[in-house]
Amino acid sequence: MNADLQRERAQASFNTEKMTNLLDGGAAKTARRRQLVSIIEKDPTGIFSNDDNYYLHRTDRHVRGLAKAVRLIEVCRKLGIGDECDGHMVASEDWNVLLIALADDLPLYLHWVMFIPNIISLCDDEQQAEWLPLCRDWRMIGCYAQTEIGHGSNVRALETTATFLPESKGGMKGGSFVINSPTITSYKAWPGTLGRTANHAMVIARLIDGDGVDRGVHNFLVPLRSMETHDLLPGVETGDLGPKIGYNTMDNGFASFNNVVIPRRNMAMRFSQVDEQGKYIKKQMSEAASKIAYITMMQVRVLITDSAGKALGKASTIAIRYSAVRRQGFKDSEETAENQILDYRQQQHRLFPLLASSFCFFMTGKVLLKALTSIEHRVLSHQPVNRVEVTDIHASSSALKSYTSMVTADGIEESRKACGGHGFLQASGLPEMFTTYLQNPTVEGDNHMLPQQVIKVLLKLVQAVATQNNKALNDYKPCDSGQLIPSLQAIMGGRKVTCPAQSAEDLQSLSLLRQALCYRAARLLVGAGKLVQDRVEAGRTPEQAWNDALVEMARTSRAYAQFLLLHNFIKGIDEEEKTHAMVGAPEIAVLRDMARMCALYWIEKDLGDFLEDGYMSAQHAGWIRTNVLAALDAIRPNAVALVDSWDYSDFNLKSALGRWDGDVYPALLDYARRDPLNAKSIGPGYDPHLKRLIVDGVGAYTPTTSRL
Structure with missing residues (x-):
């Protein structure tokens, strides 16, 4: 076991097992997941092995994927998985656990x-x-x-x-x-x-x-x-x-x-x-039920949002463990010890917001999945469903799918780059993770198209506020977008709204940070609607005006997604603090550190949004930057333990850099030695190609008296 990883784990301020239980949904589910993971990893046929994945041709990968799928189905039937669902194994909770345990994609997925x-x-x-x-x-x-x-x-x-x-x-x-x-x-x-x-x-x-x-x-x-x-x-x-x-x-x-x-x-x-x-x-049928055809598409968007946190958590696990093991630069002039690259501020600033986002995305994914499942059940059982509920979750799922998949795709690549040269190797596990994940920003609604659908829904809320339509506003209040109503009323009523923070400490309040993100989303929404209206009044057609506002709509959708993410993260933490069902005070404190990291980092990246109308001042901006550094300090002692909480096995990570034991360099050399290119002492290109240069002398220089 690498000594640096041992020390990192020993200094954690919380119980990793409790955090794992929270991510799994309880201690019993953690135990069941580990049991199922063990079945996959110890399967006697060896079909589930991923050891030589990186060396296979894509046709062989496809065929092996089918072999894994058939073997998985066979295992499930033998274990009785799906018996509780009349034999429909894909409806069993165990099915999704097994799919994650495989750490490879199956051709039967759709x-x-x-x-x-x-x-x-x-x-x-x-x-x-x-x-x-x-x-x-x-x-x-x-x-x-x-x-x-x-x-x-x-x-x-x-x-x-x-x-x-x-x-x-x-x-x-x-x-x-x-x-x-x-x-x-x-x-x-x-x-x-x-x-x-x-x-x-x-x-x-x-x-x-x-x-x-x-x-x-x-x-x-x-x-x-x-x-x-x-x-x-x-x-x-x-x-x-x-x-x-x-x-x-x-x-x-x-x-x-x-x-x-x-x-x-x-x-x-x-x-x-x-x-x-x-x-x-x-x-x-009801108007909501008439939209049932779109529920399937929304389901996949919600699944992408739900899985984004897990994918980002996996990438963070590799990059943060490796950053704790990798040393670069000397600590002092004596050059007796090198620094862990995890101690460099820029490395923390690259990785810790991604780590915090992985937990944040995960919690929101669960909330969104539960809400959509409830609506689908009511529609299919002919129970009343308010039209606003359907359109609202359509807006939420579109905004969140677009934002979380983009951040995750970029985050996996940033994690790869944060691993330096070794991150360029397939053996790091990150290149394939990145290229495979890249489908998600495009499928089920391209990420640059979805914001239009978000804004189209939210502008109806703006209209309800503008006309003071109390019936419509009451329909919106239980929904995600209903949380924007107070800010929209203030903005559209012409009231000046400013950040109430009087010190840097005030700007560490999650409630205040949530309020800031909510206000920003509402203001940008009003601005996007006004831009469309102004363009029409200036003589543009409605289609042209809409096109002119697309960039602003994308900015607004991103702001709305960030607000929803923080709101759901805080709500989940508060509910857990009340019940202490799975975690205690130390874990709650670490979760709040990560929520704070997300909010401060998002505001720091888009400070202009908060400054341009005077909501925040230049002094507030300085406090935000100060607090971002404080948030990095808060997460640093717990970083390795937090990625450990995801409980990804070495089998699942498929990474020489993210190993649990930290033995990175022997693993890298083992990957290299197993490359088919190294199967023989003389490379496969020597005879006849390289031999012609070295032995036959086709490249030998012979002076000539004339040139063509």
Whole structure:
């Protein structure tokens, strides 16, 4: 065991095990997680090993990913995982624990993340009764085919068609739909699991009813491959999109459909249907329920937010442990001892806000997931759901997905760079972690497009405040955005609002920091709305005015996300302090240190937002910077223990630099020696290439009397 890591762990002011219990949701869940992790890591087949991942071709990574998936399913059946869910193992809490324990991505991922939820949300009882058992037994393996090679976020522009074909004109009994890809830009592109793995797809296509009317996009279950031979079915073409910068176990694919005929009942018919004569029928339902198609997309956004903290925690674990072990520069003129790079301020300023954010993102992810699950349950069980609730969580999930995934992607890369030259090696575990994570800022709504959806929702709240619509305001008050109402009322009422801090110590108050972030978000929101209005009054069209405000909208969305993150972090800490269910006073104190770190760092990075209207003064700005340094000091003694709290095993980290025992350099050399390039004492390029230079002399200099 490395002596530096031993000392770091010994100086921690809190109980690491208690913090781990908090992250897991209780001591019993920690024990269960460790039991399941042990099953994966000690599996006798060796299939789950990641030792040579970095040396494999992407095709081999994909095939190994399938082998891991099949073995995981086999293990789950033997252990009875999913028995409590009528055999649906992917609905078991243990399933997600096992997926994290694998520390590798599975090609089947979209089957349970989007395909099954679509069937549950959008298909009627009869359809579910037919298809869900096939999904449960892994006979039907599906993906979610929405995006096209020419269309991503603009779902309304999708070109794939599903045209009704009556039985009388050659359709199947009871009628059919004919799925077509009419143009090159209508080819489905990027769905995970589509390329080589799935045998069915939930295809999003334009419904053309029996009267020839385009009814907009709807969901259709389309068979892709034979469930017996896995051969492509007539009219279907699918394939893998090719090597990516990461996530290469997954077969992100393309697909085209040439007159592919499916039964009429393969249209998802929970909320709308087409009868045997081709008549389109939209069932009556609440306005919130009519948006159920978007819940699946929101679910994935929430999952991305929830997983961002875990990914950032993993990167922080590697970088902070390595920074405690790595020494650089001498402490004194005697040059008797080198400094731990974790003691350098710039290293702390790079890493500690990321560490604090990992806990902050994790807590907000849990809150968001719980809220969305509650809304989905009420919608599907026909309980009343306020329209504002749905649009509000749409805004929150969009803002948080955009912000947390961007910070995490950048944070993983910053962690890699913070490891110096060794961070450039795949052996550090960070390059693959970074390139694989990079999908998240783009999927399920590009991070630069989502702020528009956030602002579109929040401007309705601004309108309610402006018109003093008390009924609407009462609907907003229980929601996330309702917390902006007092600040919006003050700003729109023309009242001057300033930061009440009278000292640097005041600016360490979490309540005051939360208030500052709330006010900033509200002010920027009003400003974004005013910018659109001013541009229209200046003669711009509404579309042009909206486009002019996009940069301001992105800034506003980021500010709103930071406010929500801090609010949820503080709320979670306060609730834990009241109950002491899993942690005590020392752990609460450390959690508050991290909340303070997040808030101060975010304000420091965007001080202009707080200065431009006089909310903060130049003196406040100085206090913020002073307090950031104090926050770094507060976290420094606990940094290693905090990353230990994530409880990532060496198997999971796949990193020579982030090892629990700190034996970094032997591990690096072991990785190097196992490289296939080093399999023989003479390299594979020697004969015939290098030999021609060294032995045959093709590079020998011979003077010539003339040159061409």
